[in-house]
Amino acid sequence: MKVIKNTKIIKRILKGSRSLSFIPTMGSLHNGHISLIKKAKRDKNKIVVSIFVNPKQFENNKDYKSYPRNLGKDLNILKKQKIDFVFLPRVKDIYLYKTKNKIYLDKFSKNLCGKYRSGHFKGVIDIVNRLVEIVRPKKIYLGKKDYQQLILIKKHFSKNNFKIKIIECNTYRDAFGLAESSRNKSLNENQLNVARNVYRILKKNKLFIKRNLKNYRLNNLKKQIISLGLKIEYIKLLNLKTLKYPKINENFNIFIAYYLGKTRLIDNI
Numbered sequence: 277m278k279v280i281k282n283t284k285i286i287k288r289i290l291k292g293s294r295s296l297s298f299i300p301t302m303g304s305l306h307n308g309h310i311s312l313i314k315k316a317k318r319d320k321n322k323i324v325v326s327i328f329v330n331p332k333q334f335e336n337n338k339d340y341k342s343y344p345r346n347l348g349k350d351l352n353i354l355k356k357q358k359i360d361f362v363f364l365p366r367v368k369d370i371y372l373y374k375t376k377n378k379i380y381l382d383k384f385s386k387n388l389c390g391k392y393r394s395g396h397f398k399g400v401i402d403i404v405n406r407l408v409e410i411v412r413p414k415k416i417y418l419g420k421k422d423y424q425q426l427i428l429i430k431k432h433f434s435k436n437n438f439k440i441k442i443i444e445c446n447t448y449r450d451a452f453g454l455a456e457s458s459r460n461k462s463l464n465e466n467q468l469n470v471a472r473n474v475y476r477i478l479k480k481n482k483l484f485i486k487r488n489l490k491n492y493r494l495n496n497l498k499k500q501i502i503s504l505g506l507k508i509e510y511i512k513l514l515n516l517k518t519l520k521y522p523k524i525n526e527n528f529n530i531f532i533a534y535y536l537g538k539t540r541l542i543d544n545i
């Protein structure tokens with residue numbers, strides 16, 4: 277496994293490898309990331325994983341500084357997974373890199389998390405664009421837990437005619453349904469149980485809503501979740517294709533962002 281920190285060097289090393297599979301991460305790797313790696317391995321391409329906690333996608337320095345980091349453990353995980361290349365850019369180096377593409381932010385960026393995290397998606401698209409320009413992979417693996425991020429990256433790639441295939445990967449959940457997230461590492465045992473209960477409530481309500489969309493009141497669901505003692509940022513039903521409120525008989529997911537103490541979690545079920 278080659279660990280590369282410099283933009284120019286990684287560009288030079290990867291120049292000859294044109295069948296690359298890429299998994300961008302912010303580190304603090306968990307089973308969700310490992311499931312993306314395992315999926316990528318099936319393609320038999322060389323695999324590049326990037327670890328970069330991107331300051332531009334955090335609203336404030338405090339949140340950026342407190343994001344869980346565990347580089348030593350991450351590198352051990354990647355070594356065990358037999359990854360070919362790990363890219364660990366430095367902030368200055370990656371932002372000095374001159375990009376070719378213009379950031380395209382679709383209006384969907386104003387919905388869901390975008391409504392509450394100003395600048396977040398611009399920061400995400402900017403860094404993913406940089407990483408993809410540098411690594412030039414054939415395929416990129418992205419999780420559906422960050423569904424809004426996935427859609428916005430897709431729209432940016434399509435607007436800029438990127439020749440890249442996005443592999444959409446299912447959310448990896450623990451035995452109790454909780455979506456794996458680096459932020460789960462900040463939760464205590466009690467908060468973990470609450471987060472698992474949120475999943476249980478959402479799952480149960482989704483079945484009910486499917487049958488009763490017309491008479492359904494989102495406030496009922498909100499009340500059940502708030503009674504667990506947490507703060508909801510948003511909760512919304514969206515058709516995954518139209519990205520609008522679903523019509524009767526359309527497929528949809530419930531999208532949620534909430535705070536458990538200081539930890540912000542998102543999910544869609």
Ligand code: PAF
Pocket residue numbers: 300301302328330333400403404422425
């Ligand atoms: O989903 C993430 O971990 C990050 O938003 C990403 C895609 C690595 C960009 O920093």
